[in-house]
Amino acid sequence: MATATAVLQSEWTKIRTVSSTVWTLASALLVTVAMGAALSALLSSEFDNLSEAERLTFDPTLVSFSGTVLGQLAMVVFGVLVVGTEYSSGMIRTSLAAVPQRATFLFSKIAVAGVLALLVGLLTSFLSFFLGQALLGDHGTTIGAENVLRAVVGGGLYMGLIAVFSMGVTAMLRSSMLSLGILVPFFFLVSQILAAVPKAKEVARYFPDQAGSKIMQVVPGALDSEKVPYGPWGGLGIMLLWVAAALLGGYLVLRKRDA
Amino acid sequence: MIELEGLTKRYGTKTAVDHLSFQVRPGVVTGFLGPNGAGKSTTMRMMLDLDNPTSGTVRIDGKHYRELHEPLKHIGALLDAKAMHGGRSAYNNLLCLAQSNRIPRSRVDEVLGLVGLTAVAGKKSKGFSLGMGQRLGIASALLGDPEILMFDEPVNGLDPEGIHWIRNLMKALAAEGRTIFVSSHLMSEMALTADHLIVIGQGKLLADTSMADFIQQNSRSYVRLRSPQQERLRDVLHANGFTVVEAGGGVLEVDGATTEKLGELAAENGLVLHELSAQRASLEEAFMQMTAGAVEYHAHGTDVHGGAAAPGPQWGATTGTTTGTTSEGA
Numbered sequence: 128m129a130t131a132t133a134v135l136q137s138e139w140t141k142i143r144t145v146s147s148t149v150w151t152l153a154s155a156l157l158v159t160v161a162m163g164a165a166l167s168a169l170l171s172s173e174f175d176n177l178s179e180a181e182r183l184t185f186d187p188t189l190v191s192f193s194g195t196v197l198g199q200l201a202m203v204v205f206g207v208l209v210v211g212t213e214y215s216s217g218m219i220r221t222s223l224a225a226v227p228q229r230a231t232f233l234f235s236k237i238a239v240a241g242v243l244a245l246l247v248g249l250l251t252s253f254l255s256f257f258l259g260q261a262l263l264g265d266h267g268t269t270i271g272a273e274n275v276l277r278a279v280v281g282g283g284l285y286m287g288l289i290a291v292f293s294m295g296v297t298a299m300l301r302s303s304m305l306s307l308g309i310l311v312p313f314f315f316l317v318s319q320i321l322a323a324v325p326k327a328k329e330v331a332r333y334f335p336d337q338a339g340s341k342i343m344q345v346v347p348g349a350l351d352s353e354k355v356p357y358g359p360w361g362g363l364g365i366m367l368l369w370v371a372a373a374l375l376g377g378y379l380v381l382r383k384r385d386a
Numbered sequence: 387m388i389e390l391e392g393l394t395k396r397y398g399t400k401t402a403v404d405h406l407s408f409q410v411r412p413g414v415v416t417g418f419l420g421p422n423g424a425g426k427s428t429t430m431r432m433m434l435d436l437d438n439p440t441s442g443t444v445r446i447d448g449k450h451y452r453e454l455h456e457p458l459k460h461i462g463a464l465l466d467a468k469a470m471h472g473g474r475s476a477y478n479n480l481l482c483l484a485q486s487n488r489i490p491r492s493r494v495d496e497v498l499g500l501v502g503l504t505a506v507a508g509k510k511s512k513g514f515s516l517g518m519g520q521r522l523g524i525a526s527a528l529l530g531d532p533e534i535l536m537f538d539e540p541v542n543g544l545d546p547e548g549i550h551w552i553r554n555l556m557k558a559l560a561a562e563g564r565t566i567f568v569s570s571h572l573m574s575e576m577a578l579t580a581d582h583l584i585v586i587g588q589g590k591l592l593a594d595t596s597m598a599d600f601i602q603q604n605s606r607s608y609v610r611l612r613s614p615q616q617e618r619l620r621d622v623l624h625a626n627g628f629t630v631v632e633a634g635g636g637v638l639e640v641d642g643a644t645t646e647k648l649g650e651l652a653a654e655n656g657l658v659l660h661e662l663s664a665q666r667a668s669l670e671e672a673f674m675q676m677t678a679g680a681v682e683y684h685a686h687g688t689d690v691h692g693g694a695a696a697p698g699p700q701w702g703a704t705t706g707t708t709t710g711t712t713s714e715g716a
Contacts, residue, residue, distance in 0.1 A: 130488065144478040145471060179470035217469040221526060224434045224463055225486045227452045300501035 134226050134235040142209065142240055149204035151264065154241070155286065159198025160258060163324020166193035167259035167267075174266055186349035187268045188278045195282065196319070197252065199289045202244060203310045206293030209240040210377075211303025213334045220386050229360045229382045233298060237374065248286025252279050274345045276358075281342030281363065288363075289314075292335055292370045298377025301384070328353060339366030387412060387565060388433060388534060391667060395428050395589075402428045404589035405442065410567045412533065415560045416581030417597070420570040421677050425589035427465070430538050434463055446534065451476040456487040462527030463536040467519035472512025476503055476522050479511055489530055507558040517548045524555070542576060553579050555696035573673035577601070587677040603674030609648055611638045612661035622655050623648075628715040639665070 142148050144278070167190055213219040226232040256279045260267035268275055297306040314336050321331035331337055332355050341355060341362030347352045357365065388410040395403040403425040410416045420426050431437040433444045435451035446454060448463055454460050470479045480494045498504050501521040506514070511522060520540065527535055537556070541549045556579055560566045570576050576583060576597070584599050585593040593600065607629050608631075613619045616636055623630050623640060628648075631639040640648060652659050 133488045134486050137482045137484075140478065140482040140485055141471070141474075144475070144482070145473045147473070212471055212473075216471045218465055218471050219436075220431075220436055220465055221469045221483065222486075223436055224465075225458050225483050227435050227454070227457060383438075386433070 131231055131235060134231055135239055135354065137226075138236045138239040141236075142243065145212070147212070148205070148243075148266065149203050149209045151208065152247045155198045155201035155205065156247060156254070157198075158201060159192075159194035159251045159286075160254045162194030162197050163191045163255040164194075164262055167191050167262040171263045171266055184346050184349050185266065186344055186346040186353075187260060187266055188256065188275050188345040189265050189343055189349045190263065191256050192252070192278075192282050193341045194255060195285065195343070196315075199286060199336070200292040200311055200315055202248070202286050203314060204307065206207050206240070206290035207297045207303050207306045207310065208295045210297040211301075211306055214301045215303050223386050229304060230378060233378055233381055234374075237291060240294060241287060242368045244290035245283060245287030248290075249280065249283030251286060252282035255282065268345070270309045272345075277359065278343050278345050281359065284363065285339050285342055285366070288339060288366055291359050292366075292373050294317075295370065295373025295377040299373070299380045301380065331363055335366045335369035338362040338369075387447055387569065389445045389448075390429075391443050392435070392639075393432060393444060394440045395425070395432060395437065396440045402490060402589050403432070403439075403693070406586065406589070406591055407442075408584050408591060408594050409535075410565055410584075411582070412565040413560060413563050414581035415556050415566040415568060415579050416582040417576035417583060418567060418584050418586070419576050419673065420569075420571065420586040420592075424571075424586050424677070425471055426571075426586065427538055428589075429586070430463070430465065430536060430567075430569060433463070433536065434465070436465075456489075458483065458487040458489065458530030458532065460530070460532050461534040461536065462530060462532040463538075464520070464523040464527045464540055465536075465538045467516060467523045470519070470522060470526070473510055475508050476511050476514070476525075477507040479522065480526055483526055484529055487530055489674045493529060493531070497528045500528060501525045516543045517545060520544060520548065520552075524552070532564075535559055535567070537566075537568040539569055539571070541570070541572075547669065573670045577669050585673070585676060592676055600672075601669060604639070604676070605667055605669055606672075607664065607666045609640045609643050609645055610661060610663045610665050611640065611648065611659060612636055613638075613652070613657055614660050615657050618655070619652065619657050619659075622657065623653060626651060637661075 170177075170190055177185070214224060223229070223232060256270070260269070268277055270279065292295075293306065293310055296310060297303065300306045300309070318331060318334045318336050321327040322334075322337050324331075332353070338357070339362055341357070342359045344359060356363070390405050390409070393406040394401070394418050395405055396601075406429060418426055418429075428437060433451070435444075444451065451457060474482075477494060477498065478495065481491065484491065484494050495504070495507075498507050501524050503521055503525060505520065506518065511519065514522065524537075524540070527537070537552075540552050540556075544552065555565050556568060560581070568579065580597050583595055584591070590591060591695050595603075610633075611619065616638065620630055620638060623638070626642055628640050631641070633639050644664050649659070649662055652662075
């Protein structure tokens with residue numbers, strides 16, 4: 128048995144020695160923070176033009192996380208590349224010859240990349256929140272307000288889980304291009320569109336991103352959005368089930384298929 | 387020591403590797419020879435536990451690959467020169483492998499020096515030529531200072547200097563008592579490096595023999611004769627107990643004789659000779675004959691097994707072999 132600590136160290140070296148790690152994680156942070164700031168500034172100035180329902184359910188915390196919709200795509204790319212380049216480069220054979228225990232190999236890789244994504248996610252989340260609140264001014268909230276800290280920490284968790292989910296899916300599909308081709312349109316278009324279509328949204332609210340992102344809401348039914356039959360932690364739980372399923376699927380494929 | 391027992395790999399109905407059983411012993415270079423598509427790479431991937439066998443087992447020093455503690459310290463392999471992340475430097479590609487098997491960092495510098503890549507250690511490996519990539523792959527195989535080394539077609543696409551370097555490296559490693567297993571589809575390459583030979587065709591074991599035995603058994607040496615007095619020459623040869631084969635076109639072939647002896651014999655009998663030459667069928671021809679029935683991809687319209695060892699018998703005056711006991715023309 129290759130020792131887990133040795134494999135973790137090896138996977139950390141793999142992640143820190145490729146440039147895609149820096150640019151995907153930096154993009155995730157910058158895009159999320161910048162877009163969140165822009166929307167916070169916009170809504171702050173347009174607050175009086177909002178409908179009454181929207182004003183009553185105004186959720187300044189969620190507004191500062193508006194950039195997540197776009198920034199999460201960079202997290203998807205990070206997650207896909209961490210696993211996918213093993214296959215596209217042919218490195219997978221060298222890696223598995225060095226660490227033949229499939230579970231040790233895959234879960235060490237995902238643990239290292241997942242923790243890194245989580246840390247960047249938390250940083251992104253706190254930056255987005257404080258910058259957003261500063262720009263919202265009078266309409267903003269504080270970190271000490273009820274449920275706000277949960278939503279901010281949850282925003283970081285959400286980003287990390289999106290990356291881990293992408294890693295699991297890529298381990299199943301064994302290809303960066305295929306995984307990106309499915310995950311990016313799914314999170315950016317399919318999920319968003321279905322969530323707005325009557326009937327379809329009853330299903331769409333159980334999608335990993337739709338369910339998981341509820342953790343970032345402080346006001347239930349924020350900004351006059353649809354009410355869902357689960358709470359913020361329930362939503363994150365649904366997302367966790369998706370992540371667990373993706374990881375299990377990825378592991379089974381790695382164990383069964385020829386490298 | 388590597389032991390294969392009944393190793394089989396099927397893809398659907400196609401059998402790529404068919405009940406292979408053999409051993410690879412330490413201290414020698416064992417050549418793994420077979421035409422393209424014979425199942426060499428598949429076998430090697432199964433040996434490293436990358437592909438799952440349909441049935442059969444592979445044992446490395448008595449253990450299954452997955453049971454090896456830090457496998458790079460037992461067995462190093464070069465499967466594909468490009469099996470590295472191109473965006474990572476040569477040094478870092480080796481470092482992450484070293485770390486996974488708790489091999490000290492200093493060993494990375496050592497193997498880079500050994501394969502002559504120290505100067506480009508910090509360069510991204512995607513800019514490497516085929517030869518440099520091959521050297522990096524060999525460096526990764528040597529990383530754990532393993533007792534067993536496996537190379538899949540290591541000289542493919544290399545320049546003469548690179549080929550020479552790899553040959554000498556393999557011999558030196560075997561001389562240190564290591565187990566060297568190297569695949570090739572070129573008999574000529576094996577003849578220069580291997581001490582022992584395992585030949586497969588269509589996934590089946592065709593030969594498991596020492597190189598010396600293979601050469602002795604498979605490179606037929608004979609004397610080729612042409613004479614305007616062919617009938618008389620044949621009778622003389624028969625009378626002296628030689629086995630004569632008519633190769634067509636007025637050519638006689640005699641096994642187990644020297645040109646000196648036959649020349650003297652012809653002179654004693656006052657026979658004119660137009661040709662008297664010693665012939666030797668090449669190992670390449672022997673290999674092609676052995677695998678003739680097991681070549682996966684035939685070139686259309688060309689006779690791949692042509693050459694001196696296999697003259698088409700259809701044009702011969704008589705059957706291929708004639709025994710020395712018949713004497714019709716006395």
